[in-house]
Amino acid sequence: DGGITQSPKYLFRKEGQNVTLSCEQNLNHDAMYWYRQDPGQGLRLIYYSQIVNDFQKGDIAEGYSVSREKKESFPLTVTSAQKNPTAFYLCASSILRGYEQYFGPGTRLTVT
Amino acid sequence: KQEVTQIPAALSVPEGENLVLNCSFTDSAIYNLQWFRQDPGKGLTSLLLIQSSQREQTSGRLNASLDKSSGRSTLYIAASQPGDSATYLCAVPNSGGSNYKLTFGKGTLLTVNP
Numbered sequence: 001d002g003g004i005t006q007s008p009k010y011l012f013r014k015e016g017q018n019v020t021l022s023c024e025q026n027l028n029h030d031a032m033y034w035y036r037q038d039p040g041q042g043l044r045l046i047y048y049s050q051i052v053n054d055f056q057k058g059d060i061a062e063g064y065s066v067s068r069e070k071k072e073s074f075p076l077t078v079t080s081a082q083k084n085p086t087a088f089y090l091c092a093s094s095i096l097r098g099y100e101q102y103f104g105p106g107t108r109l110t111v112t
Numbered sequence: 113k114q115e116v117t118q119i120p121a122a123l124s125v126p127e128g129e130n131l132v133l134n135c136s137f138t139d140s141a142i143y144n145l146q147w148f149r150q151d152p153g154k155g156l157t158s159l160l161l162i163q164s165s166q167r168e169q170t171s172g173r174l175n176a177s178l179d180k181s182s183g184r185s186t187l188y189i190a191a192s193q194p195g196d197s198a199t200y201l202c203a204v205p206n207s208g209g210s211n212y213k214l215t216f217g218k219g220t221l222l223t224v225n226p
């Protein structure tokens with residue numbers, strides 16, 4: 001089955017700890033994205049990558065970091081510098097120069 | 113900066129009713145518009161993508177229309193069912209550069225009552 005997987009589904013961390021969220025796709029898509037979703041707000045773009053070893057900041061990149069060492073993988077690290085990390089995180093991918101984005105099931109991160 | 117607005121924020125209808133969800137955007141220079149469905153606690157499921165050159169796109173009981181000049185799109189759901197209950201989101205690519213970044217509306221929460 002082709003698709004996007006995110007793990008874990010739920011993640012709990014103490015304040016001050018870094019945490020890495022996994023995103024893997026087997027759709028052979030070049031572009032991958034990370035969004036954050038908060039209650040009452042639209043999805044906001046954190047980072048995106050159009051090609052391996054290249055990525056760009058989105059609208060709310062502060063306190064986050066990413067890597068793109070493989071085409072199928074785009075992990076997101078939420079660092080201790082992110083002031084309000086508790087949120088629902090969604091990963092997506094699309095064909096480069098195509099437009100339809102496909103989303104994973106999401107990871108709900110709770111930081112206390 | 114592109115802004116996307118969805119009205120109404122919430123909608124409750126009886127089963128079998130036809131309904132329309134609205135999406136408006138401020139910058140009409142878009143390549144396409146995408147409609148998604150999101151169930152509680154889940155990721156987004158792509159429903160329809162309508163290209164800027166198209167006026168309509170249909171999939172089963174769903175029909176999306178696009179009027180670029182007025183900055184509006186509608187999602188029509190025919191013969192609604194309880195299983196249609198979800199949040200519906202529309203999104204457009206950012207204008208003036210990369211078409212890979214989507215701007216989302218805040219969604220319409222649809223409840224279809226049996």
